Amino acid sequence: MTFYELKVGVGSKEEGVSLLKKLVEEKILSGGNIITSYSCFYWQDKVNEVEDYIVVSIVCSTDLQGLETRISKLTHFKDPLITFTELAHINKKAADHIMHNTDPNKSCSEAKQL
Numbered sequence: 397m398t399f400y401e402l403k404v405g406v407g408s409k410e411e412g413v414s415l416l417k418k419l420v421e422e423k424i425l426s427g428g429n430i431i432t433s434y435s436c437f438y439w440q441d442k443v444n445e446v447e448d449y450i451v452v453s454i455v456c457s458t459d460l461q462g463l464e465t466r467i468s469k470l471t472h473f474k475d476p477l478i479t480f481t482e483l484a485h486i487n488k489k490a491a492d493h494i495m496h497n498t499d500p501n502k503s504c505s506e507a508k509q510l
Contacts, residue, residue: 397456399486399494402428404451404467405477412449415470419453424463426497428453454486456494 402425406412412430419425428451435448457463464478486494 399483400480425453
């Protein structure tokens with residue numbers, strides 16, 4: 397099995413909590429964290445500075461594109477920043493926890509119907 401670190405940029409802590417809770421309820425994620433961050437970016441012809449939030453988790457999915465589509469539907473951003481970084485190693489207890497508390501073979505279209 398391949399594990400990935402998932403990061404999703406969201407616009408508020410409340411949106412992050414809602415997204416994380418929904419993905420845990422659907423057994424796509426076993427859990428995660430919401431991190432506050434300072435963001436500086438160029439958008440609409442000017443430099444913007446905002447407080448951002450990032451949902452971080454570990455996922456073992458056979459359908460990253462489906463997961464990306466599902467997450468996109470749960471955020472208010474038109475094109476949210478969603479990244480998957482393949483992990484070279486994960487400790488056995490963490491891997492077992494993820495495998496026991498998620499359904500890695502479930503497609504995101506199936507998870508939507510729970």
